[in-house]
Every structure is written in C-alpha cells, then in structure tokens.
Amino acid sequence: MIEVDAVRVVSGDVTLLDTITRRVDAGTALAVRGGNGTGKTTLLRVLAGIQAPSAGSARIAGAAISQRDRTFRRRVAAMIGLPPFAPDLTVLEHVRLVAVTWFTSEEADARARAALDELGLQTLHERFPHELSSGQAQLFGLALVLVRPCEVLILDEPEQRLDPEHVEAVIAALRARRDAGITLVVATHHPRLAELVADETVHLERVA
Template sequence: MTPGAAAPSTEHELVRFDDVGVVLDGNVLLLEATGTVHGGEILALTGANGSGKTTLLRVLAGLLEPTAGTVRIAGRSPDDRDRTFRTALGALIGPPQTARDLTVAEHLQFIAATWGTPAAAGAEQAQALLEELAITPLGRRFPHELSSGQSQLVSLALTFARPARVLLLDEPEQRLDADRLELVITAIRARAEAGAAVVLATHHPRLLEALADHRLHLEDAS
C-alpha cells in the first residue's frame, strides 16, 4: 500500500455537504454548494478566483463554520477537537506548520510517530514518501532552505504522511513544473485507488483531465 494511504473503503460515502454557504461580515464567500464523495473518488472544485473553492475546503476541514447547510466527513460533523474526525482527515490548505530545527525527513517521521507508527516503520515511510515524490535529497534539508516548488512537494509529502480516509487539497499543482506535476497526479490517484475520498480545488486542465471523477463548478460569490 502507498505510504500514508487510507485502507480501501470504496463502498462508503465519506464526504457529504448539502446547501453549504458562507457569509462573513456581510460578504458572501460561498454560494450554496452540494456534493458527495465516496471512497475511491476524486471531486474537483472549479470556478473563478473568489468563487469559494478554498472556503468550501476550509468548511469541510472544520476550519470555518458554514452560515448555512450541513457537512459530514466520514459520517461526523467537522470538529477539530474530535480525534475520530481528525484521524479521518488530511488537508493541505495553505502552507503546513513546520519547525525550523527539524529536517524534512524528521518532520515526516514526527508525523508518523504522532499517529502511532513505530520509529523504524516511520523512517521507512518517510523514505518511501521522499522517493515517491522524487525529493529524496531534500530529506536532509530544513524547510526554510527549500525553493517554492520544493516546498510544495514537501507540503504534499507532509500531508500524505498521516493516515487519512479523506484528503482535501487546495491547488496541489502550485509552483510545479510538468514533470513534478505528473508525479503529484500519480500520488493523488494512488491514494484514491487505496480508498481515500479526495476533494481538490484546481484551475489546472491537466489535473482535471487526469484526476477528476466528478466536478463541482462554483459560481462567483462576489
């Protein structure tokens, strides 16, 4: 099984959101949106800047309360204080927090240990993730030493390092050249094939062509 991938569960509806809308300080951030994603499926969120793609991902992740509608992730309401919810969800929405004095490999091992992986297995998983995304030499470097494209690949590795039945990815293609983009496409598809439900926001035609089992186009909320 791919490192950090979820156990197969393709028969289950893992993401459901019904008539979800967000209004903040009188501004409409997200018009009402509805969708479902089962294990093994990838839903692509599309729409112009300002249409609410990132806002919807933040709602699904439990980072933002919706003004209207309901959300279920693996059958539960989003709640950061609920360990079962946190265990089900992996999200890359903005840069992940990193420690200046830990190398990339040490970050990956730390995440694995946080979720109960023994040290030796965590080191093996970290190495496998680095190899999967073709960033093995970066394992010895510190996050602040990376270029923007390298940082994006490391951010994805950090997201994949934890178990997750649901993956939320905000423009995972950012700052990647064509070769690295294909590696990321393969990595995301592998996690869906292992049973994860994936929701990603993207403008990129290649990602949509290669990954989207379903699409939800969001109308401009401005």
C-alpha cells in the same frame, strides 16, 4: 463519505461561498474548480473543520465535522496552505515526526522516506525548510500530509508553484491514493490534474 447540504459561508456582507449541495462517494475524487474568489478554498476549509458554515451542514462518514473530534482528526487529512515549519528540523525529520504519530519508529522512518521520494524529493532529506525553493516547499508540505493514514484527503491547489514534471508526480500520488480507496477533494486550476485524478468536477461561480 462526504455530504454537503446547502452549505453557504458569509462574512459580513460578503459571500465567501454560495450555496452548494454535493455528495462524494467513498473512494472517489472530486475536483473543485473555478476562478479566484469563487469559494474553492472556503469549501475545503468547511470540510476540514476550519470554517463553520453560515448556513447548511456538512458531514463526513455520517458524522458532524469537528476538529475536536478525535475520530474526525484520524479520518481526515488536509493541506490548505503550507503548514508551519520548524527551522531546526530537516525535511526528513519533519516528515518522520508526523509519521511517528501514527506508526512505529522503524515504520515511520520508512514511510517518511517513501513519501518524500514519491514526490521527487529524495535528494533533499537533509535540507532545512529555508533552503528549499517555493516548489520544493510545496512538495514538502504535501509529503507531510501524504505520509499519514486517512480516509479523506483534502487538498487546496496541490499543483501550486510546481513545474510540469512534479505536477505529474503529484497526479500519480493522488491517483494511487484514490485507487487505494481514499476519498479525495482537490481544489485545482490545473485541467490535467482534474482530468486524471477526479471522478467528478464541480465548477464554482463568482457571486455577483
């Protein structure tokens, strides 16, 4: 499903991502691990079509990666940092707005509620984004991604700011999607998440 062929990313004299070649089969999960500054987020940005590689190439489902391609946008969902929030929409309204892009209005409402409840946010449907804690905002952002259909799911440290109970909820949600045939690439510092979700792990090293 995902092919990374000698991809390298450089900005000026700084190497953001050293050369990497990797293949991720459909329906499997890859954990990307390594210290800060090793290029984890940069690799995910390449796969999400946000960052063009300086060298090498990456393909998803045999096609070039491009956010301008409608098929790519339908196939790939990504959370790399928190998305922007509208201050006058509730948590549920945000998630429903994403869902209704893909489903009928009635189905979108059910899916939005299910995505929030799956992550333990069932009591926060009517809250506004500014009323959330940092951990709740992280789960809210994740729900916005999980509510939509995709074939490839790309997540940058989904465990950030979460207590152990909610990390477990995220692990369960990601395992369910992997088991349903979705291909995952997850950058994480959390060894338990990597162990329980990933079929393979790649460790990135800091460039000297």
